[in-house]
Amino acid sequence: MGDSMNIETFYRVFRDVIRSVHSSHSVKDVLDLVVMKSTEALQAKGAIVRLLNLETCQLELGAAYGLGDSYLAKGPVSSQKVITDLYRLNKVVIIEDLLHDPRIQYPREAWAEGIRMMIDVPLHLRENMVGILRIFLAERRAFSEEELNFVVSIAEQCACALEKAHLIEAQQSRYDHLALQTEKLSALGRMAAGIAHEINNPLAGILLYSSNLAKKAPAVGPLREGLEVIIHETIRCRSIIQELLEFSREKEPVKVLASINDIIDKTLAILENEFRIHHIQVEKHLAETMAEALVDVNQMEQVLVNLFLNAVEAIQEKGVITISSRSEPRLGLIRVEIADTGCGIAPEHLPRLFEPFFSTKPKGTGLGLAVSYGIISSHQGSIEADSQPGQGTCFTIELPLPPAALAGQERGLGLGTG
Numbered sequence: 001m002g003d004s005m006n007i008e009t010f011y012r013v014f015r016d017v018i019r020s021v022h023s024s025h026s027v028k029d030v031l032d033l034v035v036m037k038s039t040e041a042l043q044a045k046g047a048i049v050r051l052l053n054l055e056t057c058q059l060e061l062g063a064a065y066g067l068g069d070s071y072l073a074k075g076p077v078s079s080q081k082v083i084t085d086l087y088r089l090n091k092v093v094i095i096e097d098l099l100h101d102p103r104i105q106y107p108r109e110a111w112a113e114g115i116r117m118m119i120d121v122p123l124h125l126r127e128n129m130v131g132i133l134r135i136f137l138a139e140r141r142a143f144s145e146e147e148l149n150f151v152v153s154i155a156e157q158c159a160c161a162l163e164k165a166h167l168i169e170a171q172q173s174r175y176d177h178l179a180l181q182t183e184k185l186s187a188l189g190r191m192a193a194g195i196a197h198e199i200n201n202p203l204a205g206i207l208l209y210s211s212n213l214a215k216k217a218p219a220v221g222p223l224r225e226g227l228e229v230i231i232h233e234t235i236r237c238r239s240i241i242q243e244l245l246e247f248s249r250e251k252e253p254v255k256v257l258a259s260i261n262d263i264i265d266k267t268l269a270i271l272e273n274e275f276r277i278h279h280i281q282v283e284k285h286l287a288e289t290m291a292e293a294l295v296d297v298n299q300m301e302q303v304l305v306n307l308f309l310n311a312v313e314a315i316q317e318k319g320v321i322t323i324s325s326r327s328e329p330r331l332g333l334i335r336v337e338i339a340d341t342g343c344g345i346a347p348e349h350l351p352r353l354f355e356p357f358f359s360t361k362p363k364g365t366g367l368g369l370a371v372s373y374g375i376i377s378s379h380q381g382s383i384e385a386d387s388q389p390g391q392g393t394c395f396t397i398e399l400p401l402p403p404a405a406l407a408g409q410e411r412g413l414g415l416g417t418g
Helices: 002-023 027-041 080-089 107-112 145-216 222-249 260-270 272-277 297-315 368-378 403-412
Strands: 046-053 058-065 093-095 117-125 128-137 256-258 280-285 293-295 319-328 333-340 382-388 392-400
Touching (some): 002 027, 027 145, 058 128, 117 145, 145 222, 260 297, 260 333, 272 280, 280 297, 297 319, 297 333, 368 382
Parallel strands (some): 280 319
Antiparallel strands (some): 046 058, 319 333, 382 392
């Protein structure tokens, strides 16, 4: 009768903990429930959950039940014996000799609290120990296999709650970052539009007058040289203004079904002289058969031109640019990769690569990749960069396949439901 009552109690506690893990967004609520229910189920004096702080290598209090404030106020557990033994043994540890066991950091305080026995259960996320569940008993007694299995199962649910909390925290952090980026882009877009329109008109005047003066100036001499500098720098400013306008317009793409391979070939033809001048070899690995994608052809050409020119600047002289394309019907996307053998990008710069006005080039505006990122995003796609200094850079573009094309490819591969 007693055994059936225990099993029934364990089942109810386990059910309540699982329900809490899956329904609660607060890991603290789950841990509070675990220590309370573990204490009640084992008729213990109390229980605590301690979580491992990787920076300090200390077990810090996560939740407690049934213990006095004077004992809990002793602070985190820093005993390496507790941590290393639990990690090495990877099983329940029963501590009976409180006053002499090296795993107990405050033995006299525990004895004064009325504790005569402890059970330590490791909390694991995959292969890493993240904490312990410690149960305190007022008297020594033997534990059945069912009771020990119960505390292990409860510890596993604790670990699940911690993993869920970490995932939610990571997703929230990513969302906050994206929201901040969106707000920054919107503000920068409005500012860029205002600046561009204010500067564009006087810039056109400077270019017009300097060009007229250059026609009348002597063919050689300091006047001609000065005017050519003015014209060159004015044209460069005009190019920057044009990029600012492109960045600020938020132009909706005019999408049509088009071959990504055809767009790549057209872009390469446009830049053929650029590659030849810099002695750059282009290697193509394009999929022989690929479904058409729904894209704005002009915008996609703009993205590819920008990536190719970036590769040329990274290589400078004599190198290889590799362009590849392939269809991934199972993932519902088309993937394009542009790799170069250039100077590469420092790891600390990669996270900021697509930010407006961030550039690693001495004369870069920092808008080319930001505009490209915006264009790909407006196509519901993604663009990422992978780079190692001195080994080159690879940009990967992923674009969604249209539903009709995806269905066609699935039928061709025998993936249809029939």
